[in-house]
Amino acid sequence: MAGTAVLGRLGERLRWRVCTLIEQRAETAGAITLVFRVPEWPGHLAGQHVDVRLTAEDGYSTQRSYSIASAANGERLELTVQRVPEGEVSPYLIDELAVGDQVELRGPVGGWFVWRPEQTEPVLLVAGGSGVVPIMAMIRARRAAANRAPFRLIYSVRTPEDRMYLSELRRGDPGLDTTFLYTRSAPDGWSRPAARLDARDLTASGWPQDFEPTVYVCGPTGFVEHAADLLVDLAHDPERIRTERFGPSGG
């Protein structure tokens, strides 16, 4: 695993930027996409995240990290926020924040779980639940760059209602194959019963390991541990499996 610098220059501090909410749209019952205008945003790579800071009137402030959902597009930046029940930050961002409101944000952060438009090898994307957010950024960055690398997406959700970005994924992209998996309840007439991801799913809808795909796995910890383990069992090189785990805690 060799890290590669993708941010600004060493020593250049990532500064907090005051950004303004310009648009919001519901993705599922529990998730919302927030579109911000971020002055002088330096751009980002698909898969990177930002830190968001909220400050209360008494001076208390708290921060959370959110994956960027959009491809780089000037000063426009999209985050998709999944509600964490009892959370400190996500209910505020979903229920309270209104168009025109400002929050502080800094980034982009993270130089490992990223896809670059120069990459040409096959890519397997494995998403669990809201882990699809940085993966969607990769799909969008590929589209924006008119990149032809073959992509396959395996997207595991509990129920059909939990699918984010559904119309965009249904519209599809040339060279992107999308497979939905359901763990609790599948749509009527679906041939695969609702069940957690298994090796057959990865064989049927992923890439053979000898194609040497780069694999990105993102989701809750249990999902990522399980998926990465199956991929190693299928002889995928651990060096080509990049993971991002969402802990059960957070906000």
Added chain:
Amino acid sequence: MAIISRGFRGRPRPAGNRLPPGQYETKDFPVLSAGPTPRVDLASWSFEITTEAGARHSWTWGQLLALPSENPVVDLHCVTKWSKFDTHWRGVSLDILLAEVETAAEYARVRAYGGYTTNVPLEDLLDGKAWIAYRYDGEDLAPQHGGPARLLVPHLYLWKSAKWVRGIDLLVQDEPGFWETAGYNNYGDPWREQRYWGD
């Protein structure tokens, strides 16, 4: 200057001054790793310290367990913002492992099974500040938390506490590790909020 988030109140903050800036307290133990959890066989496990002169000191699993151990109770601070208080560990102090090692090096590169690396000034591993930990909360350290053994250096952000540790190279020159070359701070002091480059 911070802007006020209209209507944001936040949670009651009972943690007081145990919480470094920008952190929040969690009760569970989130997992963050860059790749699959490596499969480490105890029969062939070893921990090795190499010096700038090329000397090697290594311990098998049995030899590590035979060394005097300590039971540190420490607070953990992850750069992803969560902090966890009063975590219970068992491990061998680096003071013991480094006691017989002749070195003039000032830097350490920590290596892990799976290829992960991180860098720490050598003095941050000495004087009761760091352990090779192999038990957590009364049980063998689980693989997703770095078992069979991980570095525990709790006064720095948790990415410095390399999971699945397999060795420490003592170096005359500092050498940034995996996250340190990918945008994260070279030192990582939570109390100075050194999360990223330039912090």
